[in-house]
Amino acid sequence: MEAELKSITGGTVTSPQGFLAGAVKAGIKGEAKLDLAILYSEKPCVAAGVFTTTSIKAAPVILSQKHLKEKKAQAVVVNSGSANACTGDSGMADAVEMAKLVSGKLELSAYDVLVASTGVIGVPLPMERISTGINKIALNKDGGHDLARAIMTTDTFPKEIAISVDSELGEFTIGGVAKGAGMIHPNMATMLCFLTTDAMVDAGFLQSALQKAVDASFNRITIDGDTSPSDTAVILANGLAQTKTINEGNGGLFQKALDEVCLYLAKCVARDGEGATKLIEVTIEGAVNETQACLAARTVASSPLLKAAIHGNDPNWGRAVAALGRSRVEVNEKKLEVYMNDVCVMKQGSPVPFDKHKMSTSLAGKEVSVRLCLNLGQGKAVAWGCDLSEEYVTINSDYTT
Amino acid sequence: MEAELKSITGGTVTSPQGFLAGAVKAGIKGEAKLDLAILYSEKPCVAAGVFTTTSIKAAPVILSQKHLKEKKAQAVVVNSGSANACTGDSGMADAVEMAKLVSGKLELSAYDVLVASTGVIGVPLPMERISTGINKIALNKDGGHDLARAIMTTDTFPKEIAISVDSELGEFTIGGVAKGAGMIHPNMATMLCFLTTDAMVDAGFLQSALQKAVDASFNRITIDGDTSPSDTAVILANGLAQTKTINEGNGGLFQKALDEVCLYLAKCVARDGEGATKLIEVTIEGAVNETQACLAARTVASSPLLKAAIHGNDPNWGRAVAALGRSRVEVNEKKLEVYMNDVCVMKQGSPVPFDKHKMSTSLAGKEVSVRLCLNLGQGKAVAWGCDLSEEYVTINSDYTT
Numbered sequence: 001m002e003a004e005l006k007s008i009t010g011g012t013v014t015s016p017q018g019f020l021a022g023a024v025k026a027g028i029k030g031e032a033k034l035d036l037a038i039l040y041s042e043k044p045c046v047a048a049g050v051f052t053t054t055s056i057k058a059a060p061v062i063l064s065q066k067h068l069k070e071k072k073a074q075a076v077v078v079n080s081g082s083a084n085a086c087t088g089d090s091g092m093a094d095a096v097e098m099a100k101l102v103s104g105k106l107e108l109s110a111y112d113v114l115v116a117s118t119g120v121i122g123v124p125l126p127m128e129r130i131s132t133g134i135n136k137i138a139l140n141k142d143g144g145h146d147l148a149r150a151i152m153t154t155d156t157f158p159k160e161i162a163i164s165v166d167s168e169l170g171e172f173t174i175g176g177v178a179k180g181a182g183m184i185h186p187n188m189a190t191m192l193c194f195l196t197t198d199a200m201v202d203a204g205f206l207q208s209a210l211q212k213a214v215d216a217s218f219n220r221i222t223i224d225g226d227t228s229p230s231d232t233a234v235i236l237a238n239g240l241a242q243t244k245t246i247n248e249g250n251g252g253l254f255q256k257a258l259d260e261v262c263l264y265l266a267k268c269v270a271r272d273g274e275g276a277t278k279l280i281e282v283t284i285e286g287a288v289n290e291t292q293a294c295l296a297a298r299t300v301a302s303s304p305l306l307k308a309a310i311h312g313n314d315p316n317w318g319r320a321v322a323a324l325g326r327s328r329v330e331v332n333e334k335k336l337e338v339y340m341n342d343v344c345v346m347k348q349g350s351p352v353p354f355d356k357h358k359m360s361t362s363l364a365g366k367e368v369s370v371r372l373c374l375n376l377g378q379g380k381a382v383a384w385g386c387d388l389s390e391e392y393v394t395i396n397s398d399y400t401t
Numbered sequence: 402m403e404a405e406l407k408s409i410t411g412g413t414v415t416s417p418q419g420f421l422a423g424a425v426k427a428g429i430k431g432e433a434k435l436d437l438a439i440l441y442s443e444k445p446c447v448a449a450g451v452f453t454t455t456s457i458k459a460a461p462v463i464l465s466q467k468h469l470k471e472k473k474a475q476a477v478v479v480n481s482g483s484a485n486a487c488t489g490d491s492g493m494a495d496a497v498e499m500a501k502l503v504s505g506k507l508e509l510s511a512y513d514v515l516v517a518s519t520g521v522i523g524v525p526l527p528m529e530r531i532s533t534g535i536n537k538i539a540l541n542k543d544g545g546h547d548l549a550r551a552i553m554t555t556d557t558f559p560k561e562i563a564i565s566v567d568s569e570l571g572e573f574t575i576g577g578v579a580k581g582a583g584m585i586h587p588n589m590a591t592m593l594c595f596l597t598t599d600a601m602v603d604a605g606f607l608q609s610a611l612q613k614a615v616d617a618s619f620n621r622i623t624i625d626g627d628t629s630p631s632d633t634a635v636i637l638a639n640g641l642a643q644t645k646t647i648n649e650g651n652g653g654l655f656q657k658a659l660d661e662v663c664l665y666l667a668k669c670v671a672r673d674g675e676g677a678t679k680l681i682e683v684t685i686e687g688a689v690n691e692t693q694a695c696l697a698a699r700t701v702a703s704s705p706l707l708k709a710a711i712h713g714n715d716p717n718w719g720r721a722v723a724a725l726g727r728s729r730v731e732v733n734e735k736k737l738e739v740y741m742n743d744v745c746v747m748k749q750g751s752p753v754p755f756d757k758h759k760m761s762t763s764l765a766g767k768e769v770s771v772r773l774c775l776n777l778g779q780g781k782a783v784a785w786g787c788d789l790s791e792e793y794v795t796i797n798s799d800y801t802t
Binding site for chain 2: 002049055056057083085086087088090121122123124167185224228229285302305308309311312314316317318319321322324325326328329330333334345346347349350351367388389390392393394395396397
């Protein structure tokens with residue numbers, strides 16, 4: 001990390017000044033777990049968001065996109081347990097009602113409230129429980145931790161971070177939380193991610209900075225190749241740190257800090273893929289350009305066969321090469337080099353003998369790297385995924401029953 | 402099936418006149434199983450093939466494509482246990498040697514021998530065992546059954562069929578065998594499929610008929626979204642049934658029979674996906690055109706989340722809709738209807754209540770149908786896949802170790 005950036009111990013989405021949050025067990029999940037939360041800024045915020053690009057969008061995504069047209073927001077309400085997707089007109093009415101309930105509670109315009117829902121698709125929200133729950137939520141400065149838990153579905157740990165930045169424009173903080181676990185193959189967006197900052201940020205720059213950070217983080221992870229209709233990443237900037245206005249011209253350090261926050265959260269999501277036991281980092285070097293490198297990295301990281309092999313500590317590198325082959329990027333097999341955990345297993349298109357036992361032991365670690373050098377150009381990209389375990393299937397074979 | 406087509410009990414790739422085959426346990430797999438086979442026609446054949454479209458092609462694929470340039474062939478040699486892919490120049494030399502050994506044994510030109518290999522990627526072929534094995538292979542009329550077994554890798558049953566055709570152009574037979582199991586998401590080709598016929602067929606028509614049959618069968622199945630560098634489907638036509646020459650103008654019935662043979666084999670492959678316990682048939686109706694319908698059907702059939710849900714008899718239809726959403730085909734959610742095993746679960750974009758227990762019992766059958774009606778146009782397509790089980794992961798987590 002840059003010298004000017006400092007990770008805050010125990011940092012979360014409410015670490016920046018003026019942000020509060022709270023969560024309750026509203027009973028949406030049908031078990032005694034936090035499942036409904038509000039994130040709130042004491043001051044109106046400049047806001048930006050990126051959302052799922054699939055053609056079937058959840059009602060809260062459509063509503064939040066509409067509310068973000070003015071590039072401002074002051075609160076986010078989010079539930080887990082139901083995605084409020086494929087729920088028709090009544091699903092949209094429910095999302096609108098959630099925003100209204102929060103606007104009433106916090107005395108805001110409903111347009112300043114963003115809405116997000118995650119969980120089962122095609123199940124209506126239990127609006128009575130949500131209404132009662134919203135009433136009960138108490139906002140406080142430490143509430144980010146509860147919010148991070150309340151948005152979890154099959155996640156096994158909360159994902160939260162905050163970084164303080166000592167910049168020429170003033171000191172400020174960026175915080176964030178995310179949830180992932182399944183249906184993760186982001187495309188122009190991610191699962192759920194809420195970001196906050198007390199910096200003063202130009203609205204146009206905030207949107208482009210978020211898009212850039214998401215492209216290099218959430219858009220580089222894959223769990224199972226399925227894309228969620230609920231993908232949402234939003235950032236709220238309230239300016240309470242009284243920095244100079246950060247914009248395209250002076251925003252380099254802000255961008256770096258935002259990139260760090262998003263990358264940390266994205267890697268948490270990859271590591272915590274449903275049933276995952278390790279993080280897989282796929283690096284493509286020497287592609288003809290960065291776009292091709294990125295496509296290749298994502299394709300290799302998403303190969304179920306490679307993921308299953310790595311789960312079993314099996315150095316079956318041919319599966320990485322097969323996935324590269326189907327990625328449609330330019331490849332000259334005779335120039336190809338492949339490394340697993342930095343051991344060369346293929347060079348100039350031919351297998352290189354290696355100690356299988358030693359490699360298998362090395363693959364048993366918590367992080368596995370697969371590196372493919374195409375030796376055709378300067379294109380480089382990294383993507384992150386996780387191993388595919390029996391547990392992934394078990395989790396997903398009785399999700400609604 | 403058309404009245405003129407008749408399935409032959411116990412039919413296989415050697416059912417058409419003049420085709421012989423044989424297989425041996427050459428020890429390539431390191432276990433006492435058939436793993437090396439030859440298919441042979443007593444008469445030179447007109448031949449056609451379709452092959453993997455990935456950029457990393459196995460050596461036998463490159464060689465067979467070269468040998469097929471003259472649109473003729475008389476024998477196929479195939480091994481399981483090693484795919485001879487990512488094996489560099491020595492891999493290509495091994496493929497050439499396999500063709501030479503068979504041409505010597507059968508007194509043919511090496512150019513009339515096609516080669517196929519399936520198994521682990523990146524492992525050189527044990528050429529001494531292959532040489533000894535080829536010497537030992539005895540060809541006979543019933544040999545198709547042994548060949549069907551010799552090409553199996555993680556397949557749990559041999560896939561073979563023959564159909565006799567009573568046509569105005571004369572009586573003839575089409576036979577075929579295939580292997581699948583994993584790394585199955587064909588694109589312009591399939592895993593391994595060998596087809597034979599004793600009809601007299603025009604070479605140009607044979608190629609287009611094969612392509613058409615493959616498009617509607619092997620190109621409609623998916624197991625895990627991974628594409629193999631070894632995908633090969635070839636057909637040999639020896640003319641021994643003394644039909645009139647079948648061509649574009651009179652080949653309707655031939656096409657139908659070939660379609661039937663390929664569809665049967667493709668569905669066998671889908672049903673026998675690694676770890677699979679059931680066949681999933683995904684039908685898209687009312688897409689704006691057939692191309693979009695096909696893309697949507699393949700995307701839905703390949704969703705790991707839907708496949709895992711169906712494995713657990715969980716009617717989590719939202720996952721089918723989410724996969725449709727990410728398929729990039731034109732969808733109007735408000736017009737969408739979804740059926741699982743012919744029970745409507747979503748209509749006009751809203752969930753339709755159904756008896757979950759009854760549905761779950763129905764999903765426990767050996768075949769599950771998922772139908773999505775887009776109500777936008779006339780485009781219709783069917784794709785086949787299988788459920789995703791813990792066993793898929795277990796099989797693939799220790800394939801080489």
